[in-house]
Amino acid sequence: MEGVIGDNESDTSDDDDDVRERQHIHKIQNYVEHTIPLYDNETFQSHFRLQRPEVYRLIERYQQTNYLVNNDSNETAITHEKAFLLTLYYLANTETFLEISDRFDLSMSSAHRVLQNTLDFIISLQDEYLVWPHNREDKREISQRFSKIQNIHGVIGAINGCHIRIKRPMEQQRDYFSRKQFHSIVIQAVATSNNIITDVHIGEPRSMHDSRVLRRSPIYAAAHDNPDFFDGYFLLGDSAYANLPWLVPPFRDNGHLTDKEREFNYRHSSTRVRIEHTFGLLKCRFRRLNKFNNLLLDIIIRCTMASCILHNILTIARINNINIDDDSDDDNNNDNDDYNDNERVFVEDRRQYIFQNMFVDRE
Structure with a gap:
């Protein structure tokens, strides 16, 4: 999905860089030609x-x-x-x-x-490497991998948002000031269990609540306009999100949860945490995302989008190099983990449906 290009720009002045730019700087010679090949x-x-x-x-x-x-x-x-x-x-x-x-x-x-x-x-390269799984076989494979974590069937992705720290913008500074006491924009992403990003929405100000960021994102519009967009599958999100037919948050802990509700939340969190792993891996690989200086917001958004695509290229290459024994184990478990066509249900209260089926064998 595309990022949000804001009207506001980051402050492009930097006294230290300006001073150094005016000075004679000794540049490194032949770094690409002679050093990198070594x-x-x-x-x-x-x-x-x-x-x-x-x-x-x-x-x-x-x-x-x-x-x-x-x-x-x-x-x-x-x-x-x-x-x-x-x-x-x-x-x-x-x-x-x-x-x-x-x-x-x-x-x-x-x-x-x-x-x-x-x-x-x-x-x-986005349409090649950062792609929503429209193919039913791809959706089934993603769901199978998620189900092996805590036996929750039908999960097609985990969704959340994270901060991309920026320098104080010139306009609407309060909108970009987060509760963590710095200015930032939001990257909302959906990831698979093996850390591949399948959808991203970048550029909303950090002061905006996650649920509102979702409502402003293309994936929300796609789900709203096309009831078959998720094809009976769904996302897992944290408690900041509303309970939707295609997005399942945990039960809110008001101090009165039952043992089954607490177990549901534990299994939900253990599965959903893959999106946190993905954000951590993304920012570790591309450390520029930890803080930007002296850039326009639209360039920050483009840098973030490019990093997500490069992250997927790197992750897909790693997956393709997995030991053949791991692939064999996956094939052997398909019969137990398959979220087949008969199980792809379309319900309004998806969370309650999962909750009831999670404990059906204990009743």
Whole structure:
């Protein structure tokens, strides 16, 4: 899903960077040409997060597009390789933009331009790597994996929101000021049990409640406009969300929960926590998401979207390298965990339906 592009901009001034930009800075020479080729695979991945073959496969695809805009002659033009590696390095690390432009031997303006060009290319891969599971077989596979956690059948994703810290915006500052005493925007995401992001909505101010962020997101509109969008499957969310036919929160703990309700909440939380794992993994891989400085909000949103797509590329590559024995175990368990066509029910109170069926064998 697309991010929200706000009208407000982050403060683009930074005294330290301005002073350093006016000074003569000794730039690193031939970092891409001479230094990076000497990195072993582990060092390369620690700097750029993706494995080297995957990075250069994406660079080859980048070269086949018109996203990179060069204002220099052919001899001094910035290569697709340098532009892509700079963008990966920027997203994966917390160095200042001036330090990164020095590392890649570029002026600040050129580095900023190729960063935006490359973000646009990465975001163009969204329909390939950040995809809602429309295929019934894909939905069934996702549901099977979730059911193996706490035997809750029919879960197609876990949903939540998290902070993306930003510098104080120039306008509507109070809207972006969170209860954690800093300014931030929200990323709402849906993730599978193996940490693949299947839907994302980025850019709402942090002061907005999670339930309202949901109502403003494309996934809510899709579910509202198309009753078959979830196809009998549903999401798990925390208590900030309303109980919907396609979204199941836990029972609110008012001090009077029954033992079964507490068990339901435990099993719900143990399954839903995969979205928290996904956010943690995303921010660990792409540390720029922990705090942005000196950027317009629309670029922050694009950086966040690109990071989500790169996260999925990395996660899918990891899943594809899983030991064949794990795949065999999955196949052996399909009969027990399958949420088949007969079980895909369409009910108004989904939580109550799950709750009743969870304990049917004990009655």
